[in-house]
Amino acid sequence: MVTTLRKLAAEALGTAMLLAIVVGSGIMGETLSNGNSAVALLGNTLATGAGLIVLITILGPVSGAHFNPVVTLTFAVRREIGATLALGYIAAQFVGGVVGVLVAHGMFGEVLLQVSTRLRDGSALAMSEVVATFGLVGTILACLRFRSASTPVVVGLYITSAYWFTASTSFANPAVTVARSLSNTFAGIAPSSVPVFILAQCAGAAAAVVVFGWMLHTPTTPFPVPVEADL
């Protein structure tokens, strides 16, 4: 019971720190960059990628460091976490995310409670979220299959990359998406844009479960692929 409490606390704390990082570094970038959004995004990316590596390293041994409802759902579907604990994780993630946004606002002297007015609509952004979440969940499944100890670094690098290669800057996380709707800053998203993002994220995760579930059912190959019977 105490152990479960610690797991839930780790999920809440980790998601809170993640949102403080995402929103806080967004404000910092926007404030300092004189309107050059590429420079702001560089700082935002560096902070988020590095921060994720830290959070997954230090809280992974406690709770698994999901910090993301679609990741928890993925493990639930694969029966690697029980349904009740999964629900607890998801609740902790949503609560933690909102707290993290408040912390970011407090650190930057912003009004604590905000609602974003930044619309992020349209099929291109929805497709971005499908791709972003497909890649994220696939990365996690492959790391756990082949190189578990590298998971923190590889996931952090994935998000570093995805901030730039998707038009949505890769939310890929329903708890992050909802929390960011409560910040009218660089990282914000208008509440009306949230549902499509979450649907797209679920679709991407489901695709990853199918595609990577099939592809990873294969014996490990050393580098380079050895000679073998041809096609």
Next chain:
Amino acid sequence: MVTTLRKLAAEALGTAMLLAIVVGSGIMGETLSNGNSAVALLGNTLATGAGLIVLITILGPVSGAHFNPVVTLTFAVRREIGATLALGYIAAQFVGGVVGVLVAHGMFGEVLLQVSTRLRDGSALAMSEVVATFGLVGTILACLRFRSASTPVVVGLYITSAYWFTASTSFANPAVTVARSLSNTFAGIAPSSVPVFILAQCAGAAAAVVVFGWMLHTPTTPFPVPVEADL
């Protein structure tokens, strides 16, 4: 047979993701940077380097994570992969690369089918591609010889560096080159510039096979090189 299918799928998926990263982050950089190409290239570099580390880590155990016809050819020449499987790999890489460009265009709301008008001609760029591919193939051969587990990180760092130290921003990959001819964005290359790039890449790879093939036939030395019989 199923295993071979998985390998081909991994090569296609990995090359598709690679092109989505290269082209997508190029569009993002160009869009956000107000014409400061150095800042755009920083974002493009960060996304590509980090993304390559991820892709090689997660798909390397399935297919070897070539994602590059000259890499596959190098292993074929060294008889480390059979000829038929090598052909399958190369086909998967070209198909995957084109799909990845379409995905990038879709994510950024661009017209899906494009042809680049960006000429990349001249002997300086050709020499850049020779050097870039020489270094890439040499890096891969040395990693496999000495530190196989570090291959994903070292290859990702090599490309991070090569984006900046070569005048061509280091394509170093025929499948990437062909696919990028189908994007009239930051990362594009006019079709008329493609053949020289591919020839230069093959020349660089061949030089690496000879030079590194000789140099790596040596016993491993610990740091620092120990006292020994002098010259």
Next chain:
Amino acid sequence: MVTTLRKLAAEALGTAMLLAIVVGSGIMGETLSNGNSAVALLGNTLATGAGLIVLITILGPVSGAHFNPVVTLTFAVRREIGATLALGYIAAQFVGGVVGVLVAHGMFGEVLLQVSTRLRDGSALAMSEVVATFGLVGTILACLRFRSASTPVVVGLYITSAYWFTASTSFANPAVTVARSLSNTFAGIAPSSVPVFILAQCAGAAAAVVVFGWMLHTPTTPFPVPVEADL
């Protein structure tokens, strides 16, 4: 005795190098960036994060690489370092920090002795320092608990992230704070702003000792969290 001298020398040298890095790269960034503070902060962040990884790697085996009075105090409270040695460490850190600022000024041709006029006041910055130090000490405690060998990289990445996600750019270190009050450059802090920063840092560290002390008392969990009795 000689061993203790070496430890104190390592703390002084490491803290001196850290300040030379923080202040020197701040001057470099400010000088080169034509007033774009976001670009200056990117360089400052890159230098500090990379430098910290180096310093903790090379001096950690000698002294533990604290370089930070609140870190030494944390270990003293947890009875992992004796009181007298802890006092020696803290003295070495303050002396080293001041020397490092002088070295930075010397390298950039600045007047050696300066006093900062840059006020860093207000509750938002104080809260930033609480959060920054809470995260730093929590990161250190968790690394030592779970992945001791990764400590240098994870701490360096934490500071990389914290430079951007806190409004104060994350001093998180009383010796660094005092030393930076002696530099009227990018990294400076007016002496009148120092006491609140140090109080906030102590509060953040204390909170981390309590929260992480509780949370880390848990058996290590492999990725992902396994099925278990639900809530």
Next chain:
Amino acid sequence: MVTTLRKLAAEALGTAMLLAIVVGSGIMGETLSNGNSAVALLGNTLATGAGLIVLITILGPVSGAHFNPVVTLTFAVRREIGATLALGYIAAQFVGGVVGVLVAHGMFGEVLLQVSTRLRDGSALAMSEVVATFGLVGTILACLRFRSASTPVVVGLYITSAYWFTASTSFANPAVTVARSLSNTFAGIAPSSVPVFILAQCAGAAAAVVVFGWMLHTPTTPFPVPVEADL
């Protein structure tokens, strides 16, 4: 004998690649950044740091990956490499460095043979080179003492940091210094400024041999430093 040839070839090739990276990425940064030197230095830093990690990883097992006369001299003074082989290494480094500059010029369509007109004079820059080389040699000695396998990454991160925290952007290498005098681009240094740089580098290395030689003669300490007899 063949083995020695391979070692010398590795030193020449590695130093050539290093100079191609330093000079090439400098030209790229200067060309693209519209006169924002901080952005140019960011690209130059990223390319050099990442490239060094690659080169030391892939050529370290062959030759030890010195690429730097003061590093070779350090090992000679410590009797870890014979005098004749050390001379061969140093010759290979100077020749390789010049070739690398020519390659960089070729890749960017520059006149091959140039002489820099960029003066880098004065005591502040000389002091910068003392500090830069002191840190570099100390980093190498400590890595070899405690964490040999991390040497490539830690040295690469050291240079990443030192590009920013020293006013000279950390040449820290006589072969690099001489070679850069042959490039009238971002990375160049006027020949008249070279001798003081080299003297400063030798002084920094000598100081590191003394200081780190003493400090590293200590038993390895786990994180954190354990309780022990106080001062």
